[in-house]
Amino acid sequence: MTTTGVGYHCGTINCCGGWYVVAKSMECGTCAGYFTYGIKFICEDLGFPIDFDVINYNAGTASICYWAKDNPSIWGNNEGQFMFNDKHAFYHPTKRPEGALNLRHIIDHWTEVAERVKALEAQQTRMDITKSLAVIPVDEKLDAIIHATLVK
């Protein structure tokens, strides 16, 4: 058994991190040795803060894990917090009743998460403020006294 990072073993759920690095770098390689860097890249690519030390990494502290825990309907189950620790984080009642048994299961799960996020974004309607801005008289003189007070 090969370690994929500090204390992480190849052939486990940890491999997804290592393979993500290989996939991103487009280089031939294996998952071994890259686990923690994979988590960093996944967080970066999805817009989560890198709030852990990559070398002394503890998956339980990663913001992306807490996001999954706090958003079970988007993640797809209540075990998202353990996405880097436990195969059951990828549980689906019909598609993956035993959780992730291989990398295909993890990829499928993440694809489903991405589709749920896209569907949510499509539902969101933001107000177009440009019509309101257009009626504001742009030439109106402003009171310089307020500015002078603020810069004191």
Ligand SMILES: [Zn+2]
């Ligand atoms: Zn591996």
